[in-house]
Amino acid sequence: MAATDIxxxxxxxxxxxxxxxxxxGALTALVIGSMVGSGVFxxxxxxxxxxxxxAILIGWGITAIGMLALVFVYQSLATRKPxxxxxxxxxxxxxxxxxxxFNSAWGYWISAWVGNVSYAVIVFSALSYFxxxxxxxxxxxxxxxxxxxxxxxxxxxxxxxxxxxIVNTIVTIAKIAPIVLFIGIVAVAFKIDVxxxxxxxxxxxxxxxxxxxxxxxxLVTLWVFIGIEGASVFSARAERRNDIATATVLGFFTCLALxxxxxxxxxxxxxxxxxxxxxxxxxxxxxxAVVGPWGAIVINLALVVSVIGAFxxxxxxxxxxxxxxxxxxxxxxxxxxxxxxxxxxxxLLVTNLLVQAFxxxxxxxxxxxxxxxxxxxxxxxxxYIFSGAYAAKLAITGESYGTxxxxxxxxxxxxxxxxxxxxxVYAAGLSYLFMCAILYAPGIAFHIWAxxxxxxxxxxxVEAVLAVALVAVGLYAAYAMWTxxxxxL
Numbered sequence: 001m002a003a004t005d006i007x008x009x010x011x012x013x014x015x016x017x018x019x020x021x022x023x024x025g026a027l028t029a030l031v032i033g034s035m036v037g038s039g040v041f042x043x044x045x046x047x048x049x050x051x052x053x054x055a056i057l058i059g060w061g062i063t064a065i066g067m068l069a070l071v072f073v074y075q076s077l078a079t080r081k082p083x084x085x086x087x088x089x090x091x092x093x094x095x096x097x098x099x100x101x102f103n104s105a106w107g108y109w110i111s112a113w114v115g116n117v118s119y120a121v122i123v124f125s126a127l128s129y130f131x132x133x134x135x136x137x138x139x140x141x142x143x144x145x146x147x148x149x150x151x152x153x154x155x156x157x158x159x160x161x162x163x164x165x166i167v168n169t170i171v172t173i174a175k176i177a178p179i180v181l182f183i184g185i186v187a188v189a190f191k192i193d194v195x196x197x198x199x200x201x202x203x204x205x206x207x208x209x210x211x212x213x214x215x216x217x218x219l220v221t222l223w224v225f226i227g228i229e230g231a232s233v234f235s236a237r238a239e240r241r242n243d244i245a246t247a248t249v250l251g252f253f254t255c256l257a258l259x260x261x262x263x264x265x266x267x268x269x270x271x272x273x274x275x276x277x278x279x280x281x282x283x284x285x286x287x288x289a290v291v292g293p294w295g296a297i298v299i300n301l302a303l304v305v306s307v308i309g310a311f312x313x314x315x316x317x318x319x320x321x322x323x324x325x326x327x328x329x330x331x332x333x334x335x336x337x338x339x340x341x342x343x344x345x346x347x348l349l350v351t352n353l354l355v356q357a358f359x360x361x362x363x364x365x366x367x368x369x370x371x372x373x374x375x376x377x378x379x380x381x382x383x384y385i386f387s388g389a390y391a392a393k394l395a396i397t398g399e400s401y402g403t404x405x406x407x408x409x410x411x412x413x414x415x416x417x418x419x420x421x422x423x424x425v426y427a428a429g430l431s432y433l434f435m436c437a438i439l440y441a442p443g444i445a446f447h448i449w450a451x452x453x454x455x456x457x458x459x460x461x462v463e464a465v466l467a468v469a470l471v472a473v474g475l476y477a478a479y480a481m482w483t484x485x486x487x488x489l
Contacts, residue, residue: 031247041303107380110439
């Protein structure tokens with residue numbers, strides 16, 4: 001079978017797929033629902049833990065530029081390459097070959113399901129406000145509860161992708177409302193003298209230089225924006241192709257406004273040292289400082305609703321990427337299987353089994369929410385970097401551009417998105433890069449499996465060098481973590 005061929009799909013499955021097309025509202029809700037999860041509720045503490053107000057402002061500025069560039073990249077590629085479905089990995093494959101494409105799909109998938117483990121941890125950490133037995137979300141009671149939630153979402157999606165998307169839209173509206181309420185109340189109570197005290201953060205020696213502080217914010221800001229490509233991932237299910245770009249832009253600007261206001265306004269209620277010591281979800285502590293205990297109750301309940309919604313969105317995304325990759329030969333063919341309702345059932349099952357396994361690991365490793373979201377953030381950088389690089393490549397070669405059509409803007413956005421991704425790799429640090437290498441290396445076996453199924457050459461020379469290097473780094477990282485030289489969890 002040629003690499004461009006896809007496994008046969010029944011007529012019933014095709015008919016079902018045609019009935020599961022998503023409109024602009026559902027696509028926008030998928031983008032916002034994918035981004036607005038647990039991160040926003042922990043933003044005040046997560047940002048203040050390593051930075052003062054000045055560095056946080058700079059961090060948001062860098063993130064806004066980098067992520068806006070990525071938004072324009074996905075907006076442009078969605079219209080210039082309408083034949084490429086499932087966004088990030090498809091662009092990497094088209095631009096840089098099957099091995100890079102595979103690793104982009106693999107990395108995106110890892111990020112999605114590891115992110116879901118972090119969601120499970122934080123939702124039960126929030127519930128510990130009402131039920132202390134859940135602790136920080138990694139007690140046996142919390143793991144049991146998270147497992148029940150995981151499989152409830154699994155069976156909801158098995159009922160149909162469109163039905164799950166409708167539920168996601170309703171949940172997205174429900175979780176945005178308390179965030180807007182928080183912003184309104186905190187804006188009224190904002191104190192400029194609290195915000196401006198030690199504005200640079202240099203009065204706190206533990207924070208380091210302003211540049212060090214800015215670096216500390218990078219993975220946090222990346223984490224809350226992961227999902228910006230949500231509409232692009234579901235491009236094959238979009239009713240109108242142009243809706244992908246519109247949904248991406250709407251989702252980005254909505255979330256940028258919410259995130260920046262939550263983190264910056266909180267610094268005008270509680271100063272940086274106190275804010276950095278709050279228990280997450282730290283929005284609860286901030287609102288409680290303004291209105292009393294009921295504020296903490298509202299935020300903790302909102303977090304539960306929000307994370308369940310994000311859990312649903314990311315389970316949809318996590319299952320979709322290997323499913324489409326299985327259909328076009330990038331990943332093993334078994335991932336391409338669909339149920340009679342058009343649900344990527346095998347991909348969904350494998351994904352959720354991995355989430356379940358990692359939930360059990362958190363019980364023994366005592367993994368924290370912050371460690372898990374950092375791993376998920378670093379894992380997704382490969383597809384982000386190569387998406388930007390592909391947009392830049394198209395602008396340089398002129399492919400998909402008309403005669404005389406300007407390419408300067410697209411080239412700038414592609415380069416900005418690529419540089420932003422590389423900067424994030426640097427900001428992440430070795431610990432999380434090593435952990436990602438351990439998770440990336442086993443993927444090579446699945447790449448070989450897929451290539452053999454399709455009768456294709458396993459590696460080109462450069463790809464073989466990259467594969468050997470990846471395995472070597474993965475083995476070294478595993479050894480370093482085993483000996484305790486490096487620790488991420």
